[in-house]
Amino acid sequence: MALLETKDLGINFGGLRAVGDFNIKIEDNQLIGLIGPNGAGKTTVFNLLTGVYLPTEGSIYLNGENIVGKKPYEIVQKGISRTFQNIRLFKDLSVIDNVKMAFHHKMNYSIGAGILRLPYYWKEEKEIHEKALDLLKLFNMEKLAYATAKNLPYGEQRKLEIARALATNPKLLLLDEPAAGMNPQETNELMKTIHFIRDKFQIAILLIEHDMGLVMGICEKIVVIDYGIIIATGTPEEIKNNKKVIGAYLGE
Amino acid sequence: MKSKLKPYIINTVAIIFTYVILILLMQTGIINSYYEGIVISIGINIILATSLNLATGYLGQLALGHAGFMAIGAYASAICTSMMNLPDLLQLIVSILIGGIFAGIFGILIGIPALRLKGDYLAIITLGFGEIIRVVILNMKITGGARGFRGILPLTSFNSVFWITVIIVLIIYTLINSRHGRAIISIREDEIASEAVGINTTYYKIFAFSLAAFFAGIGGGLYAHYYTVLDPASFGFMRSIEILIIVVLGGMGSLTGSIVAAIILTILPQLLLDFSDYRMLIYSILLIIMMIFRPQGLLGKTEFSLTKLFKITPNNKERSE
Numbered sequence A: 001m002a003l004l005e006t007k008d009l010g011i012n013f014g015g016l017r018a019v020g021d022f023n024i025k026i027e028d029n030q031l032i033g034l035i036g037p038n039g040a041g042k043t044t045v046f047n048l049l050t051g052v053y054l055p056t057e058g059s060i061y062l063n064g065e066n067i068v069g070k071k072p073y074e075i076v077q078k079g080i081s082r083t084f085q086n087i088r089l090f091k092d093l094s095v096i097d098n099v100k101m102a103f104h105h106k107m108n109y110s111i112g113a114g115i116l117r118l119p120y121y122w123k124e125e126k127e128i129h130e131k132a133l134d135l136l137k138l139f140n141m142e143k144l145a146y147a148t149a150k151n152l153p154y155g156e157q158r159k160l161e162i163a164r165a166l167a168t169n170p171k172l173l174l175l176d177e178p179a180a181g182m183n184p185q186e187t188n189e190l191m192k193t194i195h196f197i198r199d200k201f202q203i204a205i206l207l208i209e210h211d212m213g214l215v216m217g218i219c220e221k222i223v224v225i226d227y228g229i230i231i232a233t234g235t236p237e238e239i240k241n242n243k244k245v246i247g248a249y250l251g252e
Numbered sequence B: 001m002k003s004k005l006k007p008y009i010i011n012t013v014a015i016i017f018t019y020v021i022l023i024l025l026m027q028t029g030i031i032n033s034y035y036e037g038i039v040i041s042i043g044i045n046i047i048l049a050t051s052l053n054l055a056t057g058y059l060g061q062l063a064l065g066h067a068g069f070m071a072i073g074a075y076a077s078a079i080c081t082s083m084m085n086l087p088d089l090l091q092l093i094v095s096i097l098i099g100g101i102f103a104g105i106f107g108i109l110i111g112i113p114a115l116r117l118k119g120d121y122l123a124i125i126t127l128g129f130g131e132i133i134r135v136v137i138l139n140m141k142i143t144g145g146a147r148g149f150r151g152i153l154p155l156t157s158f159n160s161v162f163w164i165t166v167i168i169v170l171i172i173y174t175l176i177n178s179r180h181g182r183a184i185i186s187i188r189e190d191e192i193a194s195e196a197v198g199i200n201t202t203y204y205k206i207f208a209f210s211l212a213a214f215f216a217g218i219g220g221g222l223y224a225h226y227y228t229v230l231d232p233a234s235f236g237f238m239r240s241i242e243i244l245i246i247v248v249l250g251g252m253g254s255l256t257g258s259i260v261a262a263i264i265l266t267i268l269p270q271l272l273l274d275f276s277d278y279r280m281l282i283y284s285i286l287l288i289i290m291m292i293f294r295p296q297g298l299l300g301k302t303e304f305s306l307t308k309l310f311k312i313t314p315n316n317k318e319r320s321e
Helices: A042-049 A072-078 A095-101 A111-116 A119-138 A154-167 A184-201 A212-218 A236-240 A243-250 B002-027 B033-058 B066-083 B088-114 B119-138 B158-176 B179-189 B191-196 B201-227 B237-250 B255-293
Strands: A004-013 A016-026 A031-035 A057-062 A080-082 A172-176 A204-208 A221-226 A229-234
Touching: A004 A042, A016 A042, A016 A221, A016 A229, A031 A042, A031 A184, A031 A212, A042 A172, A042 A204, A072 A080, A072 B191, A080 A154, A095 A119, A095 A154, A095 B179, A111 A119, A111 B158, A111 B179, A119 A154, A154 A172, A154 A184, A184 A204, A184 A212, A212 A236, A221 A236, A221 A243, A229 A236, A229 A243, B002 B158, B033 B066, B033 B158, B033 B179, B033 B201, B033 B237, B033 B255, B066 B088, B066 B119, B066 B201, B066 B237, B088 B119, B088 B158, B088 B201, B119 B237, B158 B179, B158 B201, B158 B255, B179 B191, B179 B201, B191 B201, B237 B255
Parallel strands: A031 A204, A031 A221, A080 A172, A172 A204
Antiparallel strands: A004 A016, A004 A057, A221 A229
16 A cells, blocks of 8 residues: 555646646655646645645545545644745744654643643653754754754755654655755755655655756656646656656747 | 752742742831732733733734733622622632633634634734623623622732732743643744644644633733722723733743833833823833834843843753743
8 A cells, every 4th residue: 555645636726727637656665756847736736735725626545544634733643744845944943942843743741731840741841852852963953953943054944844844753754845045065965865864764755846956866756747737757767758748848 | 850940949939039028018018008009900910911922922913802801800700709708718719710711711712713813813803802892791781881890809919919920920931831832832933834743723822812811811800809890991902902012012922021011011100190291101102212122022032030140050951941
């Protein structure tokens, strides 16, 4: 059984068909790229998968369970986590607090225990503090743990957003243009990071990206959409030589 | 473990010290009954301001109907006292709790539709609800209508206000520094990101909003049992604005800021009584100057901390205690 499977997923905004007949299968530990020209509906697909938009038709199965109609936070708790095209950090909070937020649903102490600071509160708070630090260490960010998120350099902010998404313990990570605005060296480093995450956490990654070097370099499978419809699926080699894809990008 | 206790000891000592000083000043007559009234008003204003800070400063939702919740708490507790006959202190506690619960329930009822909106829209809808509450009270029989509700037992004393204020501020402080508080703050920072890390934002918005209403109701209950007369006109829009000014002046997201601002803004109008004609003018000018030179409020989002002051922060892992 695939980790994630969509069946004839589609959404209309008024008369506009943003995405239609979207069928995709993601296996465990797979790294898939989702590409397409601007306005093709890539981010809309992400918003459908994460429950931000309610699809007009079709279904989404996560480990065989239909997750259509679930709230975004419920879907996160079920194992799909994401980053945003324009970084969305908790800007005025410290780096470590940003990560701690994502542990929220895995902690158990009640509101009363938190207010009275029962031993359980201290124990769990200490645990997630260490977990958050460990996670930051993986990204070489432990020194920045108490810096304010908005003061980080751009590349670090991207990394922090990925770290935060990983803290929710996802099975599938959706990355929305992680390399946007990065210079070639940063992009290179990011490629390594993505590979590393996949191997270390044993998760599947679906990635939207315009940087073809990055997509072709790390994805095992690429899905191309244009005008909300999948026009090609295949390995990087197959996609490079696909006439429809070349047509969509360059015009015929 | 030992260092963890230090901040608690320091703060407990500070609270008891403040209490003893105030009591001594009262017994020696330096604080006469007129000043005692001001001290009690300060306590009530601290409760109202810190609770509004929970909704506005930490949750980040601009609410302009706080006086409405205060009114519900005041009337509910006053009616409760008039119907029951318990020993004084117990009666006060039962009454203000009932006032708080009523206000909290209305907080949930109003919060569910209102918190779907944001920013200025939320401000206007809460303003509307606040006025509706006032008008309904004005037209009900049980509340005495426009004549006001008279003859409430004067159960509020300096002691009860002091300790209830301390308890409420502590509850809000520890709540904010727990995982639930983090969830509330994350909504202020970025609601979409908050939901994207698995936080049930609707739940926490309504929770924080109704908890703020609950505490405002308790503040209203203390108010009712101090002034012994309730007039719907005193719970109008201006009262909500006054509370909001305290929060903004102290710093949105700073409890100690709210406390300092509540003290200043309760005493200031009294000090300016001599300049009766220019009182509101001076008051307004002070606010304008404040907003020009320190728009984030007295303390911004930080907390004043005795522990930090004495430089014995246990470990920099902890937030300021």
